[in-house]
Amino acid sequence: MTRAMSPSRRGFLGLLGAAGAVGVAGLAGCGFPRGTLGEPLTSELPLPRPFRVPLPVPRVARPVRSDGDTDYYEITQRESEVEILPGVRTAVWGYDGLFPGPTIESRSGRRTVIRHRNELPVPVAVHLHGGHTPPEHDGYPTDLVLPVGDAARSGYAGHAGRAGWSFHRGAKEYAYPLEQRAATLWYHDHRMDFTGPQMYRGLAGFHIVRDDEDDALPLPKGDKDIPLMICDRAFAADGSLRYPALDPSLRDEPGVRAAYMEGVLGDVVLVNGAPWPVLEVANTRYRFRLLNASNARHYQLALDPGPPEGASFLQVGSDGGLLPAPVEHTALRIAPAERYDVVVDFSGYPVGSEINLVNTLGSGGVGRVMRFRVARRERDEASVPGRLSEYEPLRRSQAARVREFRFRRGTVHGMKGWTINGKAFDPTRMDARPSLGDVEIWRFTTDFHHPIHLHLVNFQVLSRNGGGPRESDAGWKDTVDLEVYDEVEVITRFTGYRGRYVLHCHNLEHEDMAMMANFETV
Amino acid sequence: MLRSIITVHALAVSVQPMLAGQFLSGNFDMVEVHGVVALLVTLLALTQILFAVLLWRPGRGPLWPVGASLLVFLAEGLQTGVGYARLLSLHVPLGVAIFGIMLLLLVWVWRPRLGVPPKAGTGSTPTTSAATR
Ligand SMILES: [Cu+2]
Numbered sequence: 001m002t003r004a005m006s007p008s009r010r011g012f013l014g015l016l017g018a019a020g021a022v023g024v025a026g027l028a029g030c031g032f033p034r035g036t037l038g039e040p041l042t043s044e045l046p047l048p049r050p051f052r053v054p055l056p057v058p059r060v061a062r063p064v065r066s067d068g069d070t071d072y073y074e075i076t077q078r079e080s081e082v083e084i085l086p087g088v089r090t091a092v093w094g095y096d097g098l099f100p101g102p103t104i105e106s107r108s109g110r111r112t113v114i115r116h117r118n119e120l121p122v123p124v125a126v127h128l129h130g131g132h133t134p135p136e137h138d139g140y141p142t143d144l145v146l147p148v149g150d151a152a153r154s155g156y157a158g159h160a161g162r163a164g165w166s167f168h169r170g171a172k173e174y175a176y177p178l179e180q181r182a183a184t185l186w187y188h189d190h191r192m193d194f195t196g197p198q199m200y201r202g203l204a205g206f207h208i209v210r211d212d213e214d215d216a217l218p219l220p221k222g223d224k225d226i227p228l229m230i231c232d233r234a235f236a237a238d239g240s241l242r243y244p245a246l247d248p249s250l251r252d253e254p255g256v257r258a259a260y261m262e263g264v265l266g267d268v269v270l271v272n273g274a275p276w277p278v279l280e281v282a283n284t285r286y287r288f289r290l291l292n293a294s295n296a297r298h299y300q301l302a303l304d305p306g307p308p309e310g311a312s313f314l315q316v317g318s319d320g321g322l323l324p325a326p327v328e329h330t331a332l333r334i335a336p337a338e339r340y341d342v343v344v345d346f347s348g349y350p351v352g353s354e355i356n357l358v359n360t361l362g363s364g365g366v367g368r369v370m371r372f373r374v375a376r377r378e379r380d381e382a383s384v385p386g387r388l389s390e391y392e393p394l395r396r397s398q399a400a401r402v403r404e405f406r407f408r409r410g411t412v413h414g415m416k417g418w419t420i421n422g423k424a425f426d427p428t429r430m431d432a433r434p435s436l437g438d439v440e441i442w443r444f445t446t447d448f449h450h451p452i453h454l455h456l457v458n459f460q461v462l463s464r465n466g467g468g469p470r471e472s473d474a475g476w477k478d479t480v481d482l483e484v485y486d487e488v489e490v491i492t493r494f495t496g497y498r499g500r501y502v503l504h505c506h507n508l509e510h511e512d513m514a515m516m517a518n519f520e521t522v
Numbered sequence: 523m524l525r526s527i528i529t530v531h532a533l534a535v536s537v538q539p540m541l542a543g544q545f546l547s548g549n550f551d552m553v554e555v556h557g558v559v560a561l562l563v564t565l566l567a568l569t570q571i572l573f574a575v576l577l578w579r580p581g582r583g584p585l586w587p588v589g590a591s592l593l594v595f596l597a598e599g600l601q602t603g604v605g606y607a608r609l610l611s612l613h614v615p616l617g618v619a620i621f622g623i624m625l626l627l628l629v630w631v632w633r634p635r636l637g638v639p640p641k642a643g644t645g646s647t648p649t650t651s652a653a654t655r
């Protein structure tokens with residue numbers, strides 16, 4: 001190779017080098033399109049044009065009665081036909097037939113009792129996500145409310161007598177003490193093996209807890225405090241919601257077709273149940289309570305165009321309520337079940353501006369979420385103070401013990417599934433017994449994207465892969481987003497109630513395929 | 523023959539980041555394919571060493587491809603271990619390095635021998651022609 005190269009050869013090598021460089025860049029690019037995180041389903045109907053329908057805001061439920069310390073609600077879970085895509089009828093399973101369900105608003109420390117009547121053709125369990133709730137009211141996956149007048153059906157009645165299962169005929173009263181801070185909670189179905197399809201059909205709603213501390217802050221209020229439930233769906237040719245269930249009746253055989261075990265993704269993004277809606281806003285601040293209620297899809301939310309000054313999102317709260325101080329984000333990554341309470345300031349946009357809320361992890365339809373249209377000028381009464389709240393940061397030295405939970409692909413009843421510490425979920429096996437009052441560190445490791453959720457308690461994120469937490473990990477959380485081969489430590493103090501609870505992956509297809517474990521507070 | 527092996531080997535190596543990308547973006551099964559291809563890549567590396575040696579002796583070719591092939595083989599062995607140990611911070615740069623060496627070898631085996639009369643192919647580069655074709 002000592003020969004001088006001929007010009008043409010040098011040219012050829014240069015070309016090859018350039019091609020190689022492009023190739024490497026392209027391949028490196030291939031490594032990071034974290035856009036899907038699941039298996040996409042395609043709608044069999046023409047999709048509507050985005051930004052045509054107004055954003056619905058779920059109605060706030062009225063208590064049927066109240067006494068000195070409790071508000072009582074009644075919700076009937078039933079099937080109904082709604083118009084999600086313009087001109088198309090879609091059957092949903094809804095709380096009071098609504099998707100999303102009615103919003104429950106509670107005061108911190110005031111008991112809320114909700115009687116759920118089940119007029120659906122399948123058993124249900126209702127979990128208040130983020131609630132500090134006694135175990136018998138937590139919606140344990142095998143503590144089921146059977147359909148009204150249909151309690152003897154085989155399939156699930158066959159579970160009767162099996163250890164760890166319990167049944168309520170037709171209805172159940174869920175009582176929530178709500179001795180917890182103001183926060184954006186949500187309620188949704190949690191039936192063993194069928195949470196994914198049942199939530200997908202519409203069983204989810206907001207439950208907002210308010211308190212004096214949050215009320216006293218000058219944050220946007222009233223019609224400028226808006227919950228946004230973001231989820232993706234696909235539609236079948238007949239207008240129904242398309243889901244790859246093995247048993248479309250959702251009665252007997254759980255699970256989805258093998259290709260979808262990573263998680264089911266739709267091609268239509270709904271906000272509060274409407275496809276790519278529009279909200280007309282004044283040129284002032286708004287408080288948006290963002291919830292990712294998707295089965296599997298992650299979003300990275302951003303404003304397009306971003307505001308001329310300042311960050312797009314000023315985060316004031318997380319899963320478990322107010323942060324100590326606001327945190328600025330230009331983009332916000334949100335995993336299934338996470339909530340981000342953000343203030344968006346539209347004052348930098350001229351009246352008439354159209355600002356899209358986009359998902360930079362997606363392209364095409366799933367790259368869009370909704371649109372804001374600045375429709376009028378108004379004086380802004382709201383502001384975001386530099387101090388929001390105070391709470392005790394938990395320190396490593398307080399921890400009585402460290403527990404490990406490994407979230408992995410594994411074998412579940414002889415088939416491919418998802419496991420924790422190598423085991424499939426079993427309602428009769430206790431995987432951890434923390435003592436009430438103790439601080440513990442729980443260390444999670446993953447082989448894939450798994451948003452991990454603990455019932456009963458909120459936690460603080462202590463570390464990520466040996467380093468500090470992300471900015472978006474701030475505050476009290478009940479769901480933490482882990483990516484491929486991540487290691488995250490969370491720290492919490494177990495308080496409140498003795499009994500059996502679950503922790504699980506909130507990718508619902510993973511959850512239904514056994515990625516769940518028990519802990520019992522003692 | 524060495525040319526074919528290096529070509530297939532380089533192709534297999536270049537498929538790896540694509541499979542990893544599909545895994546990261548949500549297709550879990552691709553990580554299993556990634557593992558199978560890794561095994562294939564290592565076998566190809568072994569074969570490549572064999573033919574690089576043959577090119578050198580009895581082929582009277584240069585010695586450096588033997589060294590380069592050995593280096594790639596060792597790097598790939600390490601890469602597989604690092605991959606199964608999930609050390610992504612090492613796995614990605616090592617992968618880029620392996621891809622780089624394979625690209626160089628690929629350029630070398632496919633370089634047009636311009637300036638050499640086609641019929642006199644055994645003239646200025648007598649050693650490579652027999653074994654690489
Ligand atoms: Cu998961």
